[in-house]
Amino acid sequence: MIDNKSYCPIPFKEIYVANSGKYKLCCHAQEGDVSESDLLPFDYFFSEAIEDVRDRMMSGEEVKDCLKCTHHEKKGGYSYRMKAIAKWGYTSEVRDVSLKLRINGSACNLQCYMCHPYNSSSRRKELREIWGDDYDLHFSDPKKVKFTSKSTSQKRNIWNDTIDNINEYIHLIKEIHMTGGEPLQLPRHWEWVDRIPDEHAKNITLVYDSNITQLSYKNHHVLDLKEKFKKVHFGISCDHIGEKLEYIRYPINHKEFEENLKFMTSHFDTSINVTVGLLNIPDLLEIKQYYEDIIKDSKYNKEVCCSSVVSGPRILSIRNLPEHLKTHYIQKYKQFPLVVSELKLPKHTDDWYKHMSEYMDKLYESRGLKWREVFDAESYRS
């Protein structure tokens, strides 16, 4: 199996739905044609098409949906597939299922400069205000993903059927990965939590991707989750320190964030997740040290991870940096294999700097902020 470059444990373990409503093998895979309105999650998971993917992976055939990992391994040396094997091992058993379903909406109170517009409603609003209705042409991958225009009642019916389908197979579920938007601020997230029967919740781990800017919603509070579930883990998004954090995760308040961070790390198992992109690539070691110092007395996990990278929108990927900077960071960040792998990929286009700086200038001008004074923008020029 070690020589099999196609095998990945994720199709055996995970069901993923993107904010567009379409299934993907995982968040890094290409989007397929099947949506929640065609097949409910477990009908998709047990479908012939997915069984065929598993067979092809086991026999070492390349799977076209997994191009990103194939490309990373050929050019960069490390991939999300390898990261998944490190987590799950070489399993071929279809059980202990993990759900990562972006079904609760994409409302988010932050507009991170690198967030894919499909994953944040306030980001879409801001981009539309600056660039008009064609905003996504500037930032999306060539294969554009369109939101389906279903009525609210249609969406509600699909969501209810989805939750019923999940509860029918709840005995197979080991982990539910809650993501958004900002999951803690999504009413449907809390409704889903309430609909998970207590006797099964005791066997399920909840995993969150959260910005932890707000820890309660109406009569719900994060601490309620601890009572109900076997374990709750928070992956806390945190991409820089102080003012630079406020530029990247606009409009976050860094002092409030650090207060919430102390609260969360004293009550929950957490990892602090730094998404590596243009604005934080110079400072990863400082960021890691800063937050490790803040949480050093937490009795739970004290991990600060640099294990995800901005790969889309493409203009914001570190693979486009000038060669001398890429060489420097490849040496400096050997401990972060995905960062090194992304740096080793070829740049997207030669006129990348022009597109990137036009985007950044326009975005931050509209916010009344001067990004060129806070970050070393000129260093990105070839």
Ligand code: SF4
């Ligand atoms: S090979 Fe890569 S893209 Fe495919 S399912 Fe695994 S992690 Fe996702």
